[in-house]
Amino acid sequence: MKLKKILMIAAVTVTSLMSAHQAMAAIALDRTRAIFNGNEKSVSLNIENQHSDLPYLAQAWLEDEQGNKINSPLVVVPPVQRIEAGMKSQVKIQAIPAVAQLPQDRESLFYFNVREIPPRSEKSNVLQLAIQTKIKLFYRPDAVIARRIDLENPWQQKLTLTRQGNQYVVNNPTPYYVTLAEGQSKVKGKPVEGFKPLMLAPQSSETLGGTASAFGSNPILTYVNDYGGHPQLAFSCSGDSCVVTKIIDEES
Numbered sequence: 001m002k003l004k005k006i007l008m009i010a011a012v013t014v015t016s017l018m019s020a021h022q023a024m025a026a027i028a029l030d031r032t033r034a035i036f037n038g039n040e041k042s043v044s045l046n047i048e049n050q051h052s053d054l055p056y057l058a059q060a061w062l063e064d065e066q067g068n069k070i071n072s073p074l075v076v077v078p079p080v081q082r083i084e085a086g087m088k089s090q091v092k093i094q095a096i097p098a099v100a101q102l103p104q105d106r107e108s109l110f111y112f113n114v115r116e117i118p119p120r121s122e123k124s125n126v127l128q129l130a131i132q133t134k135i136k137l138f139y140r141p142d143a144v145i146a147r148r149i150d151l152e153n154p155w156q157q158k159l160t161l162t163r164q165g166n167q168y169v170v171n172n173p174t175p176y177y178v179t180l181a182e183g184q185s186k187v188k189g190k191p192v193e194g195f196k197p198l199m200l201a202p203q204s205s206e207t208l209g210g211t212a213s214a215f216g217s218n219p220i221l222t223y224v225n226d227y228g229g230h231p232q233l234a235f236s237c238s239g240d241s242c243v244v245t246k247i248i249d250e251e252s
Contacts, residue, residue, distance in 0.1 A: 161242035
C-alpha cells in the first residue's frame with residue numbers, strides 16, 4: 001500500500017512537471033525591453049495570443065524601480081483585454097502630466113508587466129497557470145533621447161573600468177541605464193567565474209563579480225542594447241584604468 005501511494009505521488013509529480021513544461025506562455029510580447037521617449041505622448045507594445053484554440057485575458061500594469069505598482073506618471077491602456085486564439089492586439093503606455101516631475105537629465109526605470117489569464121477549465125482537478133512576463137521600461141526625457149549619432153556611436157563605449165585590489169569597478173558616466181549580461185577575458189572565451197549580470201544606473205559605479213586576474217588586461221563585457229541585442233565591449237587596460245577600444249557586434 002505504501003509503495004502504491006508513493007507511485008501515485010510520483011505519477012502526479014511527473015504529470016505536473018510535464019504540464020508546466022507544455023504550458024508555455026500563451027500571451028507573448030514583441031520585445032524584451034521598451035523605450036518611452038519624452039517627445040512622445042505614448043508608446044505601443046504588440047501582444048499576441050499564441051494559443052491556437054483558447055482566448056486569454058491579458059492583464060497589464062506598471063511598476064516603479066522598487067517593484068511597486070503605479071498609476072502615475074505613466075499608465076497602461078487598457079489594463080485588461082481579451083485576446084482571441086491566434087490573434088494580436090496592442091497595449092498602450094501613456095504619459096500623464098506628472099511625467100514632468102521625473103528627472104530631465106537622465107533615464108528613469110520602470111517595469112511593464114503582462115499576466116495571461118486562461119479561461120476557466122471545464123475539467124475538474126486541473127491546475128491552471130497564469131504566466132506573467134516582466135520587461136524593463138526606460139523613460140527618456142527630451143534631453144537624453146537617443147539620436148542617430150548615439151546609435152552609430154553607442155554610449156556604452158563610454159564605460160570605464162578601474163582596478164581596485166583584485167577586482168574591477170565599472171563606471172557609467174552616461175545618463176542611461178546599462179545592463180551588463182556577461183564578462184569574459186577574451187572574445188568568444190568562457191564566462192569569467194563569479195561574474196553576475198548587473199544593471200548600472202546612470203552616473204553610477206558597481207564592482208564586477210569575478211577577479212581582475214580572471215578578466216585579465218583586456219576584459220570583454222557584453223551589454224544589452226535598445227533592441228535586445230548583445231554587442232560586446234572590448235577594453236584595454238593600462239595600469240589600473242581600462243577604456244573601451246572597440247565594440248564587437250553579435251555577428252562578428
